[in-house]
Amino acid sequence: MSRRTRIFIGILLIYTAGIAFLLYRVVLDIDPRYRESAEESLVETTQLMASLVEQDVIAGAINTARLEPLFRSLYAREFSAQIYNLHKNRVELRAYVTDRSGRVLFDSLGRATGADYSQWTDVSRSLAGLYGARTSRDVENDARTSVMFVGAPIRWNNEIVGMVGVGKPVQSFGQFIEDARARTLAVGVGSALALLVLAIIVSVWLVRPFGLVADYFAWVRAQRTLSLRAMARRAVDAVRSGIGEMRDTLTGRNYVADYVQTFTHEVKSPLSAIRGAAELLQEPSMPHEERERFLANITRETQRIQEIVDRMMELTALETRRVLDRIEIVPLGSLLDDIATSAHAAALARGIRLRLDIQNDAATEGDAFLLRRAVSNLLDNAIDFSPADSEVLLTLAATHKHVRVAVRDHGQGIPDYAQDKVFQKFYSLARPHSQKKSTGLGLAFVKEIAALHRGRIDIANAKGGGAVATLTLPVSHLPRHSDRLGL
Structure with a gap:
């Protein structure tokens, strides 16, 4: 995963x-706010009940x-109230009255008459002239049976002679809490x-106003026959392109800095070699053979710099492409046959046998030129890392969903320390026969081509020695003869 992608994912994670x-x-x-609202209503109801009871106090x-x-009449009342999403048809309010010692004189549910409530917080604090409230459960292990109580003192001649407690089951307004939570989560x-x-839309609009839409419609107009599946896939690629451009906009500065730093590091070595050779060539007494050797060294290092610059420009141009400009059905069997024929001379010069094994022919949608470049890069790598008198195997196999192009060599394989670095730009291992490194851009080039074709590239050590590179692409059916003739 590139640094750009990691930064972009990091921003999304922080946002999430x-x-x-x-x-x-x-x-x-939400829950505390609803409880506060319910408790405020209970306070007023309790004060009303206390005033009602005080009218019947005689001599304390x-x-x-x-x-x-x-309360018997209250509980027997029939009504229907639709409160937003809650339908209410019965009274759930509770009330009890205690004397000055905390003993229950009246319980609206008829359960606790005569019980000692002096230890309850709402009772003890109300009898002390303070504000008292509590939440208790009817069933100890069931939180759904919780009931909120608020107390108020009963006075006679400025003397507290008892208290009134009014309660309401939490479940009666718990439905509002659950509904508010669900709505808040949905809205959030x-x-x-x-x-x-x-x-994403604004970012894409800032980078390419209408560009993605224009590219999409240009592609649609260029199609001879329209397929809903192909149009949907192209639309997904266009959206992916917009997201990629937004990511590049967010992380482009770091990306360019990394590119420049890595490129400078790679060019420093050949430039030092050229400068050293040029300084030595200024010696007038240098033998002719030595002069020729240093001139050849300058030429070789100059060519290396040129190759690095050329490959880097190709890779940069490829990375800026989010979708393929031209898509066609590419028969891979004939493509691999042409590539193997072209590479035969280079393999023969190294004493290496090149074998093509097409297990079942298949095709994919994409750019034939780029696919040729990708497979050629893999084949060149396999030949470079193969010892003399060995074999390089190029295989084509397909399933109903994917087609796999595998390149197998019988070299030394990939060292453990290089397993996670082979696709990094400018990273290269020394070739066994020459002990020289390449530009280190070939596999990065292949990776970008695979991504453009909605595929992937994997490289691993093979059983029995050597390495195998596998290019996996979406399979596409070859057109029938009648389709090619437009029948």
Whole structure:
């Protein structure tokens, strides 16, 4: 994975983490806010109940006689209330009254009459003239049975003679909490995705106004026959191109800096060799043979710099292409046969046998020129790393989804320290027969070509020695003879 991609993914991860943290805090804050709202309503209801009970206090004695028929009638009421998404048809309010010692004189549910509630927080604090509230469970191990209670003192001649507690099950407003959480998450995630899409669209618009759309319609007009599958795939490639351009816009400065630094490092060695040879050539007494040797050295190093510059320009031009300009059905069998024929002379000069094994012919969609360059690079590498009197095998095999082009040599294989570096730009291993390195851009070139064709390139050590490079591409059916004739 390149540094550009890592930076781009890092930015997306930071953005995702920030949105997730914000949503987490908002969702976490919903439950306390609803509880505060419910508790505020219970405070007023409790004060109302305390005022009602105080009207029946006689000489400091609390009379709860009229509360029982009142709540019996309240619980028996029939009604239907649609509160947004919540349908309510029964009263869930609870109430109890205690004397000054905390003993229950009245319970609207008829469960706790006579019980000692003096240890409950709402009761003890209310009897002390303070604000008291609590949340308790009807069933100890079931959080869904939690009930919020708020207490208020009952006074007679400025003396607290008891308290009123009013409660409401948490589950009655818990539906609002769950609904608010779901809505908040939906809005948050939707807004985050919309903002991300907007950022991508704006970034692409800043880089290439209407360019992607124009390229897409130009491609559609160039097709003789239209296929919905091919059009969808081309549209996906166009979107991928826009995302790639946005990534390059975000990380382009680092990318250029890395390129310049690496290129400078690679050119420094041949430039030093040329300068050293030029300084020695200024000696008037240098023998003719030595002069010829240093001149040949200058020529060789100059050619190396030229090759690095040429390959780097090709690779840079390839990296700026997000989609293929020209797509055609490429028969790989005939393509590999031409490549093997062209490489036969170079292999023969090294005493290497080159064998082509087409297990089943297949085709792929893409640029025939670029595919030829990719396979030729792999074949040249295999020949360079093969010992004399060995064999290089070029294989074509296909499944119903993929076609694989494999190049196998019988050299020394890839050292462990180079396994994760072979696709890095300017990284190269010394050739066994010459102990010289290449430009280190060939495999990077192949990797870009594979990506443009929606494929991949893998290189690994083969069983029995040597290395095998596998170029995997999407398979495409060869046109029938009638299709080629337009019938």
